[in-house]
Amino acid sequence: MRPLPRLHAITTEAVLARTDLGVRAAALAAAGPAVALHARGHSLSGAALVGVVTRFLSLAGPPEASVFAPQEIMYSQRGVSGDTVNARCQNSP
DSSP, rough: OOOOOEEEEOOOOOHTTTTTTHHHHHHHHTTGGGGEEEEOTTOOOOHHHHHHHHHHHHTTTTTTTTEEEEEHHHHHHHHOHHHHHHHHHEEOO
16 A cells, blocks of 8 residues: 655645756655645646646656646546556545
8 A cells, every 4th residue: 555645745836937846846756655746836727737747747657756636637637648647646626
């Protein structure tokens, strides 16, 4: 059974605008299952948030960090990337 993440990194619009977001997210994800990356950005378009989720999923893969996204983004990702995204991208309320 996968342990619950102990560290939750939740994005804001300011965090998403950082040029070093990928480096920071990769460093966090490297901690593995103890970390969850939350893709949030209330003023972002759905397409922009899908881009963030896709990026987080690629960074979280090998170390097995969790990625959480709004439910509507998870459903749009399923249409774009198939069942693999559904299995790895957990929705949050």
